[in-house]
Each structure stands twice: as C-alpha cells, then as structure tokens.
Amino acid sequence: MLLQDLQLAIRNVVRQRRRSGMAIIAVTFGIVTLLLAGGFIEWTLRGMREWTIGSRLGHIQISRSGYFEIGQSEPFAYLLAQNAEERATIETMPEVKITGARISFGGLISHGESTISFIGEGVEPEKEDVLSSTLFVPKGRGLTSTQPKGIIMGLGLAANLGVDVGDQVILMANTRTGSVNAVECHILGLFSTVSKAYDDAAVRVPISTARDLLRVSGSHVWVLLLDKTEDTQKVLTSLQSRFPGNSLEFVPWNRLADFYNKTVVLFRKQVGVIEIIIGLIIVLSISNTLMMNVVERTGEIGTAMAVGIKSAEIMRLFVLEGLVLGIFGGMLGLVLGSAAAYVISIIGIPMPPPPGMARGYTGEILVNASLLLNAFLLAAGTTLLASLYPAWKASRMIIVDALRFNR
Numbered sequence: 001m002l003l004q005d006l007q008l009a010i011r012n013v014v015r016q017r018r019r020s021g022m023a024i025i026a027v028t029f030g031i032v033t034l035l036l037a038g039g040f041i042e043w044t045l046r047g048m049r050e051w052t053i054g055s056r057l058g059h060i061q062i063s064r065s066g067y068f069e070i071g072q073s074e075p076f077a078y079l080l081a082q083n084a085e086e087r088a089t090i091e092t093m094p095e096v097k098i099t100g101a102r103i104s105f106g107g108l109i110s111h112g113e114s115t116i117s118f119i120g121e122g123v124e125p126e127k128e129d130v131l132s133s134t135l136f137v138p139k140g141r142g143l144t145s146t147q148p149k150g151i152i153m154g155l156g157l158a159a160n161l162g163v164d165v166g167d168q169v170i171l172m173a174n175t176r177t178g179s180v181n182a183v184e185c186h187i188l189g190l191f192s193t194v195s196k197a198y199d200d201a202a203v204r205v206p207i208s209t210a211r212d213l214l215r216v217s218g219s220h221v222w223v224l225l226l227d228k229t230e231d232t233q234k235v236l237t238s239l240q241s242r243f244p245g246n247s248l249e250f251v252p253w254n255r256l257a258d259f260y261n262k263t264v265v266l267f268r269k270q271v272g273v274i275e276i277i278i279g280l281i282i283v284l285s286i287s288n289t290l291m292m293n294v295v296e297r298t299g300e301i302g303t304a305m306a307v308g309i310k311s312a313e314i315m316r317l318f319v320l321e322g323l324v325l326g327i328f329g330g331m332l333g334l335v336l337g338s339a340a341a342y343v344i345s346i347i348g349i350p351m352p353p354p355p356g357m358a359r360g361y362t363g364e365i366l367v368n369a370s371l372l373l374n375a376f377l378l379a380a381g382t383t384l385l386a387s388l389y390p391a392w393k394a395s396r397m398i399i400v401d402a403l404r405f406n407r
Contacts, residue, residue: 031333122210140189322387
C-alpha cells in the first residue's frame, strides 16, 4: 500500500510540473547555499584546528598529574625526568610522529633601559621545526641548537620592548632554589599567532638555555605530534592503558585550545541560523505548492473520497508528495552544491589577513559526509513538516462540497 501511494505521489508531482519545479528549485537553492556556507566554515575550522595543533599545542601533551591545574603555583614540583623511560616507550608507538620536551617559566626581559615581564618556553629546536611547523615567523628565523643563546619572541613583546632581530636582551628568572639568575641572549626572529595576548608576552628559547637559566633538568611537558589528528582519541586511550595510575597525565589538544573551542561554538551557531533560515524558505515554498495543489485538486479529492478512499489515505498521499519534492530537491542540491564546492575550491577564495596576522590566505569549500547528511535531512525533514497542514486540510474536506467545487 505504501509503495503504491509513493508511486502515485511521484506521478502527481510529475503531473504538476510547473508548480513542483518551482518548489524543487527552492529546496535545491537552499541546500546549495547551506553546502557552500557550511563547507567554507568546515574548511576554516579544519584549517584552524591543524594550525592550532601545529603552532603550539601538538596533539597530546604529557605532564605530571596535576600540572595543568596547579602547576603554575609550583612549577618546579612537576618536572619530568630528562631521560625518562616512559618517553622512549611513547616514541615507539606507530601513530606518534615526534615528541618534544618543553619547560615553561616566567620572568623579566631587559633591553637598554626597558624591562618588562614575559612568559617563556624552553623547547628542543630541531623537534620544534616539526611540532611548530605552522608557527608564523614573519621576521628573522626560528630557533636552532647551534645557537643556544638565540631566542624568538612575539611581535607584540618586541614592539613593547623596542627591539628587533639581532638585538641583545637579558632574561631574568627565579631558579629552583629561589635565587635570581640571568642570561644574555640575542633575537633570532619574531613570531605571530592568532592570540595577540600571547604575542605580547611570549618568548621561546632553546631548552638547554632555559634549564641553565632555571638551574634545573627535565621538562614540564612532552608534546606529541601524531601522523593524523583523527588518531588523537585512539592514542590517548592507548597511553592511559599503558601507563595506569596517577603519575602521568595525558591531555588532548582540544582541552588546551580555548580560543579554537570558542570559535567552533560561534561558527556552529552561525550554521544553525543558516539552517533555520533555509528551513523556513523550504517550509513556506513546499507548503504554498501543496496548498495550491489541494485547491486545484478539490474535485479530484472529493471523487476519491466518494469511491471510498479514507481521509487518512488522502493525508498520507499529500505528505508523500511533499516528501518526494524534498527528496528530489535535496538530491539535486547535493549534486549541484558538491560540484560548485569543487569548482570554487579549485579557483580559491582570496581572504584578507585574520586579526593579528600579517598575511592572507586562499579559502576553500570542504563538503564532508556529515554536512551532506545534515543537508539532506534538512531538505527531507522540512518538506515533510511543510506538507502536514496541506495534507490535513485535504483530508478534512466534506465530500459534497468538494464534488461541487468545479461546477
């Protein structure tokens, strides 16, 4: 019975070519718009995710348990051993591309008569070339182990201190015993991130220099870079099972990427608003089409009721007609939207520099399976919803009045 009703619904949709075509075009336009807008946001979020991972965070950071909660108040109490066996074991995991040790500290940086505070990070230079491959250094060059006294700093900090590449600066920090130590360094380069607050205070130095300054060995975290971001949860679970207990803590990148997480929430809400607008367009279009069909086919509906077709069957038929319109329009929208996304991605979308960055980029459209499924469900769901009232209206007709309608 349902199959017969579906065949009849398709035949009715085809019969009303002009009106059905306008409804399908409306659905198609909405789905194409959703795919292009949502696809651009998906591409932006994926690029931002990889940039966040590749500039500072890595995929997973390993520390002593409690370091990320209270380690700032007692930084020397949470040091990992310099040649720990756990790190060697982790580096043998097939999904792990590279690991790098980092040590965090703070202090004062001086140049001439100027002295301001900074937040510092000691890193392994050669490994950071891979771990921080997306870190943007617009002036100078990155760190190198051949120049242990060479440092890089944020553009904002350099501007506040009044220094440039090649200048000499003095770093001062408290050691583990509470005394003050200082080291003279020269600036190799200036870097920029999406966080202006970080750029206004950040300094990166070779980890050997940081250890000398603080008079410690070891590091605060080991940063893991994986071959694929999609393996993060799998590796995280494996690490937790390999090293049970409370001595080590494994923190995925998304727990540390506050700016990225807030951006995702914002963009998802924007996509939600777009979906609501497109849904309203589809509902109004399909509802109008079916209401006109009901009016034009009043006599036909009365005849069907007169020969014994029940109201429920009439209602089901009009609901199926709305669903057919949604499926046809949705499928056409998926095909055209995917094709448009592919062409636009080949051409590229020139974008201006984001806030805090000195260069722009070329955008693309990323249409993934999730976006395609959501778009199709939106088309089918909204047309199904739009057909309910016209279907109910058709099923509630009085037979005698319907038969007299066309006379």
